[in-house]
Amino acid sequence: MFEGILNNVREKTPLVHCITNYVTVNDVANVLLACGGSPIMADDEEDALEITSICNALVLNIGTLNRRTIASMLKTGKRANELSHPVVLDPVGAGASSLRTETTFKLLKEVKFSVIRGNISEIKTVAKGKGTTRGVDADVSDVVTDRNLVETISFAKKLSAGTGSIIAITGPIDLVAEAHKAYVIRNGHPMMSKITGTGCMLTALIAAYYAANPERPLEATAAAVCAMGLSGELAYNRLVQTDGGTSSYRTYLIDAISKLDAQTLEGGLRIEIR
Amino acid sequence: MFEGILNNVREKTPLVHCITNYVTVNDVANVLLACGGSPIMADDEEDALEITSICNALVLNIGTLNRRTIASMLKTGKRANELSHPVVLDPVGAGASSLRTETTFKLLKEVKFSVIRGNISEIKTVAKGKGTTRGVDADVSDVVTDRNLVETISFAKKLSAGTGSIIAITGPIDLVAEAHKAYVIRNGHPMMSKITGTGCMLTALIAAYYAANPERPLEATAAAVCAMGLSGELAYNRLVQTDGGTSSYRTYLIDAISKLDAQTLEGGLRIEIR
Amino acid sequence: MFEGILNNVREKTPLVHCITNYVTVNDVANVLLACGGSPIMADDEEDALEITSICNALVLNIGTLNRRTIASMLKTGKRANELSHPVVLDPVGAGASSLRTETTFKLLKEVKFSVIRGNISEIKTVAKGKGTTRGVDADVSDVVTDRNLVETISFAKKLSAGTGSIIAITGPIDLVAEAHKAYVIRNGHPMMSKITGTGCMLTALIAAYYAANPERPLEATAAAVCAMGLSGELAYNRLVQTDGGTSSYRTYLIDAISKLDAQTLEGGLRIEIR
Numbered sequence: 074m075f076e077g078i079l080n081n082v083r084e085k086t087p088l089v090h091c092i093t094n095y096v097t098v099n100d101v102a103n104v105l106l107a108c109g110g111s112p113i114m115a116d117d118e119e120d121a122l123e124i125t126s127i128c129n130a131l132v133l134n135i136g137t138l139n140r141r142t143i144a145s146m147l148k149t150g151k152r153a154n155e156l157s158h159p160v161v162l163d164p165v166g167a168g169a170s171s172l173r174t175e176t177t178f179k180l181l182k183e184v185k186f187s188v189i190r191g192n193i194s195e196i197k198t199v200a201k202g203k204g205t206t207r208g209v210d211a212d213v214s215d216v217v218t219d220r221n222l223v224e225t226i227s228f229a230k231k232l233s234a235g236t237g238s239i240i241a242i243t244g245p246i247d248l249v250a251e252a253h254k255a256y257v258i259r260n261g262h263p264m265m266s267k268i269t270g271t272g273c274m275l276t277a278l279i280a281a282y283y284a285a286n287p288e289r290p291l292e293a294t295a296a297a298v299c300a301m302g303l304s305g306e307l308a309y310n311r312l313v314q315t316d317g318g319t320s321s322y323r324t325y326l327i328d329a330i331s332k333l334d335a336q337t338l339e340g341g342l343r344i345e346i347r
Numbered sequence: 348m349f350e351g352i353l354n355n356v357r358e359k360t361p362l363v364h365c366i367t368n369y370v371t372v373n374d375v376a377n378v379l380l381a382c383g384g385s386p387i388m389a390d391d392e393e394d395a396l397e398i399t400s401i402c403n404a405l406v407l408n409i410g411t412l413n414r415r416t417i418a419s420m421l422k423t424g425k426r427a428n429e430l431s432h433p434v435v436l437d438p439v440g441a442g443a444s445s446l447r448t449e450t451t452f453k454l455l456k457e458v459k460f461s462v463i464r465g466n467i468s469e470i471k472t473v474a475k476g477k478g479t480t481r482g483v484d485a486d487v488s489d490v491v492t493d494r495n496l497v498e499t500i501s502f503a504k505k506l507s508a509g510t511g512s513i514i515a516i517t518g519p520i521d522l523v524a525e526a527h528k529a530y531v532i533r534n535g536h537p538m539m540s541k542i543t544g545t546g547c548m549l550t551a552l553i554a555a556y557y558a559a560n561p562e563r564p565l566e567a568t569a570a571a572v573c574a575m576g577l578s579g580e581l582a583y584n585r586l587v588q589t590d591g592g593t594s595s596y597r598t599y600l601i602d603a604i605s606k607l608d609a610q611t612l613e614g615g616l617r618i619e620i621r
Numbered sequence: 622m623f624e625g626i627l628n629n630v631r632e633k634t635p636l637v638h639c640i641t642n643y644v645t646v647n648d649v650a651n652v653l654l655a656c657g658g659s660p661i662m663a664d665d666e667e668d669a670l671e672i673t674s675i676c677n678a679l680v681l682n683i684g685t686l687n688r689r690t691i692a693s694m695l696k697t698g699k700r701a702n703e704l705s706h707p708v709v710l711d712p713v714g715a716g717a718s719s720l721r722t723e724t725t726f727k728l729l730k731e732v733k734f735s736v737i738r739g740n741i742s743e744i745k746t747v748a749k750g751k752g753t754t755r756g757v758d759a760d761v762s763d764v765v766t767d768r769n770l771v772e773t774i775s776f777a778k779k780l781s782a783g784t785g786s787i788i789a790i791t792g793p794i795d796l797v798a799e800a801h802k803a804y805v806i807r808n809g810h811p812m813m814s815k816i817t818g819t820g821c822m823l824t825a826l827i828a829a830y831y832a833a834n835p836e837r838p839l840e841a842t843a844a845a846v847c848a849m850g851l852s853g854e855l856a857y858n859r860l861v862q863t864d865g866g867t868s869s870y871r872t873y874l875i876d877a878i879s880k881l882d883a884q885t886l887e888g889g890l891r892i893e894i895r
Contacts, residue, residue, distance in 0.1 A: 095369045095643045096376050096388050102644050102817035107867045112817065114644050115718070117687040123718035139391040139415070141687070170389070170397040267605070269376035269386065311864060316585060318602030319381045328866030331815070369643045370650050370662050413665040413689070444663070444671035541879070543650035543660065590859060592876030593655045 074342060075296040078286050079335045083109035087284035089277060090128040090153075092116045092146050094136025094165065097270030100327070101132075104274040107331035108300070110281035116142050121149040130158055130284035132277050133184070135176055136165035143176050150184030159187040159283040159290070162238075163276040167191065168198035178202035181236070187283060188294050190241035190276045193217055193225070200232050217246045226255045226347050239294050243275065247302065249295040256295040259343040260302025262309045268323045275301045278330070295344065303341040304329035348616060349570040352560050353609045357383035361558035363551060364402040364427075366390045366420050368410025368439065371544030374601070375406075378548040381605035382574070384555035390416050395423040404432055404558035406551050407458070409450055410439035417450050424458030433461040433557040433564070436512075437550040441465065442472035452476035455510070461557060462568050464515040464550045467491055467499070474506050491520045500529045500621050513568050517549065521576065523569040530569040533617040534576025536583045542597045549575045552604070569618065577615040578603035622890060623844040626834050627883045631657035635832035637825060638676040638701075640664045640694050642684025642713065645818030648875070649680075652822040655879035656848070658829035664690050669697040678706055678832035680825050681732070683724055684713035691724050698732030707735040707831040707838070710786075711824040715739065716746035726750035729784070735831060736842050738789035738824045741765055741773070748780050765794045774803045774895050787842050791823065795850065797843040804843040807891040808850025810857045816871045823849045826878070843892065851889040852877035 087110045093101055098114060105112040115124040118141070125131050131153040133146045153160045162184075167177040177195075180186075181202050189199055193216060217225050229240045229250035242248045247258040265271045279297040286293035308325035315321060361384045367375055372388060379386040389398040392415070399405050405427040407420045427434045436458075441451040451469075454460075455476050463473055467490060491499050503514045503524035516522045521532040539545045553571040560567035582599035589595060635658045641649055646662060653660040663672040666689070673679050679701040681694045701708045710732075715725040725743075728734075729750050737747055741764060765773050777788045777798035790796045795806040813819045827845040834841035856873035863869060 094388070096372050096386075098644050099373060099647060099817065103868060103871070106815050106817060112644075113714070113717075114642070114685055115714075116685060117720060120686065120718050120720040123720070124714075127717060137388055137390060138394065166387070166389075166398075169387075169401060170394050172391060172394040172397070267380050269373065269380060316602070317598075318605035320377060320598040320601035320605070323377070324598060324865075324868040324872060327868035328864070331866035331868070368662070370646050370660075373647060411662055411664060412668065440661070440663075440672075443661075443675060444668050446665060446668040446671070541654050543647065543654060590876070591872075592879035594651060594872040594875035594879070597651070598872060 074339065074344070075292055078282060078289065078293055078296040079300065079333065079338055081285040082281055085285040086111050087129040087281045088113060088127065089130045089132060089280045089284065090115065090125045091132040091134065091277060092121060092142060092149060093132060093134035093273060096136060097273040100270040101273050101277045103327055104330055105277050105281055107327050108278055108281050116145050118145045118148055121145045122152050125149050125153050125158070126156060128158065130280040131160045132163065132280045133160065133180060134163040134165060134273055134276060135173055136273065138172065138176055146180060147183055150180060154185050159280060159287065160184060161188045161190065161276055161280045161283070162186045163273060164189065164191050164195045164199055167195045174198055186238040187290060188239040188241055188279050189236065190243065190279055192244055192272070193242050196232070196240060196242050217242060217244050217248060222246065222257065226250065230255055239291055241279065241294055241298060243272065243298065247298050249291065249298055251291050254291065255347045257345050257347055258295065258298050258302060260299050260306060260341065262305040264309050264322050265305045267319045299342050299344060300330065300333055300338055303338060304333060306341070348613065348618070349566055352556060352563065352567055352570040353574065353607065353612055355559040356555055359559040360385050361403040361555045362387060362401065363404045363406060363554045363558065364389065364399045365406040365408065365551060366395060366416060366423060367406060367408035367547060370410060371547040374544040375547050375551045377601055378604055379551050379555055381601050382552055382555050390419050392419045392422060395419045396426050399423050399427050399432065400430060402432065404554040405434045406437065406554045407434065407454060408437040408439060408547055408550060409447055410547065412447065412450055420454060421457055424454060428459050433554060433561065434458060435462045435464065435550055435554045435557070436460045437547060438463065438465050438469045438473055441469045448472055460510070460512040461564060462513040462515055462553050463510065464517065464553055466518055467516055470506070470514060470516050491516060491518050491522060496520065496531065500524065504529055513565055515553065515568055515572060517546065517572065521572050523565065523572055525565050528565065529621045531619050531621055532569065532572050532576060534573050534580060534615065536579040538583050538596050539579045541593045573616050573618060574604065574607055574612055577612060578607060580615070622887065622892070623840055626830060626837065626841055626844040627848065627881065627886055629833040630829055633833040634659050635677040635829045636661060636675065637678045637680060637828045637832065638663065638673045639680040639682065639825060640669060640690060640697060641680060641682035641821060644684060645821040648818040649821050649825045651875055652878055653825050653829055655875050656826055656829050664693050666693045666696055669693045670700050673697050673701050673706070674704060676706065678828040679708045680711065680828045681708065681728060682711040682713060682821055682824060683721055684821065686720065686724055694728060695731055698728060702733050707828060707835065708732060709736045709738065709824055709828045709831070710734045711821060712737065712739050712743045712747055715743045722746055734784070734786040735838060736787040736789055736827050737784065738791065738827055740792055741790055744780070744788060744790050765790060765792050765796060770794065770805065774798065778803055787839055789827065789842055789846060791820065791846065795846050797839065797846055799839050802839065803895045805893050805895055806843065806846050806850060808847050808854060808889065810853040812857050812870050813853045815867045847890050847892060848878065848881055848886055851886060852881060854889070
């Protein structure tokens with residue numbers, strides 16, 4: 074289904090510029106290397122503008138934002154747009170505080186995002202910011218399940234149409250949607266929520282997959298979501314054979330991403346098109 | 348001895364807001380998840396004020412402080428006080444530089460701490476800041492041992508009476524004291540000092556344990572100290588069965604915290620009341 | 622060849638102050654502990670000035686620099702010079718952006734570095750900043766190989782003469798040079814480039830080795846480079862016996878540094894003097 078996508082990442086080594094939070098930044102850098110990409114972190118306004126121009130993609134993650142980094146995100150995002158680089162937004166905690174919500178809105182207004190990835194709460198906040206989903210709150214509950222799947226797919230497609238961005242909603246069931254097509258992905262494992270950074274890592278993975286496959290953006294995004302979820306499953310299979318706990322699981326997760334090949338990915342996909 | 352305390356953490360999933368140093372922040376987040384809590388990091392002044400209001404506890408760790416984060420710590424600490432959230436101070440390096448010492452004093456003056464956790468040098472600096480321990484320097488040497496245990500217990504109880512905070516002094520022997528009661532804890536392993544962040548992780552663990560057991564603050568704090576020490580022992584037992592070094596030990600330590608259950612904790616306690 | 626150097630680190634426990642990037646800072650701290658040293662991170666201008674005075678060495682790593690930390694680096698570097706502490710520069714990304722290049726030049730102008738460690742591109746940028754290597758670009762290509770080894774050794778020796786710093790160029794082949802003597806080191810493994818932070822970790826290791834062996838600076842620097850490379854080999858040997866990927870490799874690398882003894886180091890050296 075995703076022929077060539079993973080191997081393109083390994084062959085092209087996309088350079089991904091991340092303005093990201095300091096909690097999970099090391100995992101993000103290591104996941105980019107593990108998948109075949111290469112990370113650069115730079116958040117000083119002047120430095121970030123130049124660094125992004127030598128990169129192939131940009132990640133804006135608002136996890137531990139502050140005044141200084143918000144300004145950098147806005148300027149760097151616009152520059153990446155000018156350069157036609159894919160730009161991926163991770164609106165960590167949007168909806169949980171005014172600063173995060175307003176920064177998300179500001180970013181959405183000034184930067185064109187190729188992909189927006191978050192959990193359902195964050196993505197609902199994004200929807201409010203675009204004014205495209207008045208009233209949707211009543212329809213979409215806080216975790217995507219089979220019960221609300223149809224509504225959530227419809228919500229994601231509309232949001233994609235409204236924003237022009239691919240929408241990736243992750244949780245027990247993951248959705249990757251554009252205006253007229255959505256992937257429903259059931260890869261992943263509950264242990265992934267017992268370590269910090271799986272969301273941040275996935276956002277960076279999406280940027281690398283997208284940058285290496287610019288002609289197939291929706292598939293590249295879906296492939297990255299599947300790759301992360303499948304790696305989470307493989308990590309769990311390895312964990313149960315050991316004495317390990319959550320920290321071993323983190324190691325095994327990044328290990329699995331580094332060892333994942335196209336055949337394993339294709340064989341492990343749990344995905345449908347809606 | 349600590350019936351229900353550990354399980355309360357796992358059942359209530361306390362949300363712990365940390366303004367903490369960037370050296371060990373990832374370990375702190377992962378330990379909070381491992382113990383059954385949930386971490387949020389936010390250090391922008393405006394963001395931190397709002398984030399703390401949706402949390403159950405606050406950690407202020409001065410490990411890599413700067414002007415911007417000091418202001419956030421002061422305001423957020425006061426807000427958490429207004430909300431009656433437990434607030435735990437980790438005065439990393441207090442006594443080693445003027446900025447750290449003065450920031451500790453400022454925090455002690457403006458914020459009411461539920462627990463203050465540090466090594467003996469840091470806690471002695473705290474004592475100076477409260478003006479409660481004139482002359483104590485001569486009595487308390489730099490590591491708690493059986494030789495100076497009686498004096499150090501007395502010092503810790505007096506400091507607790509003076510500050511209104513539970514005092515946790517960690518080292519080869521750990522003390523957890525309030526004005527009229529102290530726990531002496533002999534859990535732990537020397538390997539814990541060969542990795543960075545065990546102190547920072549423990550401070551966060553205390554916040555989670557306290558937040559989930561607000562009616563038993565002293566026991567919750569002591570249980571967290573025992574849980575970390577026992578996990579350090581279990582990690583060492585696992586390490587010697589492998590080729591591992593210090594980095595494996597870090598992994599095993601967090602693994603042990605994630606796998607610790609109430610029965611193992613009760614069975615492994617090395618604690619006495621003074 | 623390096624008798625006593627490793628054991629001096631373990632016996633003297635040099636305290637290394639790092640103003641370093643937030644991507645790899647945790648690994649840097651853990652590597653310093655693993656080798657027998659002790660880390661302190663402080664980047665606030667006022668705090669850093671005081672902290673450096675209680676330390677034995679200073680690392681300036683420009684990986685995620687910003688206006689605030691640049692000012693701290695300049696002042697702290699000068700203070701460390703006054704105190705005759707070894708100061709090691711890691712010009713991460715020098716040449717990739719104006720801010721990084723100009724900051725490198727400013728640091729080189731105002732601070733006397735004991736050692737400068739970088740990849741060949743970064744070191745070539747350093748050379749431009751010192752004005753010592755006009756035209757050298759044509760001679761030195763981007764990775765040190767046997768084909769360009771003679772020219773690169775000559776380049777490194779000249780740069781050392783011009784700067785008064787030991788020059789450490791790392792890559793598939795590592796060079797450690799002073800004006801009239803260079804070590805060519807073939808320890809290491811390609812997997813080291815599949816995780817983030819091996820360069821940053823090595824820079825810190827050099828600072829610890831240098832601080833514990835001030836009377837043998839060139840040998841101490843070369844020994845640190847060999848220790849890191851050999852640990853990379855040992856980590857790989859361990860990796861192939863497991864299911865592990867890149868994250869396990871990171872763990873095994875730091876493990877190997879923590880377990881390395883003088884005999885293993887001497888027996889594993891792949892080094893020649895030129």
